[in-house]
Amino acid sequence: MHLHKFEKIWLIFGIGSLFLFLGIIGVNAFYMGNQPPSCLVTIDPEKVDITEPFNQPGVKKIGQNHYQVTIVTQAFAFTPNTITVPKGAKVDFVATTKDVVHGFEIAGTNINMMLEPGYVSTATQVFEKTGEYLIVCNEYCGTGHHMMGAKIEVTD
Numbered sequence: 370m371h372l373h374k375f376e377k378i379w380l381i382f383g384i385g386s387l388f389l390f391l392g393i394i395g396v397n398a399f400y401m402g403n404q405p406p407s408c409l410v411t412i413d414p415e416k417v418d419i420t421e422p423f424n425q426p427g428v429k430k431i432g433q434n435h436y437q438v439t440i441v442t443q444a445f446a447f448t449p450n451t452i453t454v455p456k457g458a459k460v461d462f463v464a465t466t467k468d469v470v471h472g473f474e475i476a477g478t479n480i481n482m483m484l485e486p487g488y489v490s491t492a493t494q495v496f497e498k499t500g501e502y503l504i505v506c507n508e509y510c511g512t513g514h515h516m517m518g519a520k521i522e523v524t525d
C-alpha cells in the first residue's frame with residue numbers, strides 16, 4: 370500500500386508528539402519530587418524495625434553535602450521526631466509505615482507522600498532557607514491523626 374506523502378508526515382509528527390508529551394510528563398513527575406505511580410520498593414510492615422535502613426531511623430551523612438533521612442511512621446508518630454540538616458544540602462527522605470496509611474507532607478515544600486504499609490516511599494529536597502519546617506500527616510489515620518507531626522530544623 371502506498372502512503373500519501375502528507376500522511377507519512379502526519380504519522381511521524383503524531384508519534385513524535387507522543388514521545389515529547391511522555392517525556393514532559395516524566396520530567397515533571399520527577400521534578401516535582403513525586404513518586405512514580407509504580408513505586409515498587411516493598412517491605413514487610415511487620416519487620417520494619419529489623420529491615421535496613423529502618424532499623425536505624427534518623428539522619429545519616431551519605432556524601433559531600435548529601436544526607437539520607439530514614440523515617441518510620443506509626444499511629445501516631447514519626448520517628449525521628451526532630452530532624453536536623455544543613456542548609457543547601459541534598460536530603461533524601463526514605464519513609465515507610467508500620468501500621469496504617471500515613472501522610473508525609475513537609476509544609477512549604479513540594480514533598481507530599483502517601484506512606485502505605487508494605488511500601489517504601491522516597492523524595493529528595495534541598496532546603497534553601499534556614500529555619501523550622503513542619504512535617505504533617507495528611508492522611509486520616511485514627512483518633513490521634515491531628516496530633517501526628519514532626520519537624521525539620523535547617524541550620525547554617
Ligand code: CUA
Pocket residue numbers: 443444445470471472506507508509510511513514515517
Ligand atoms: Cu498518621 Cu494521620
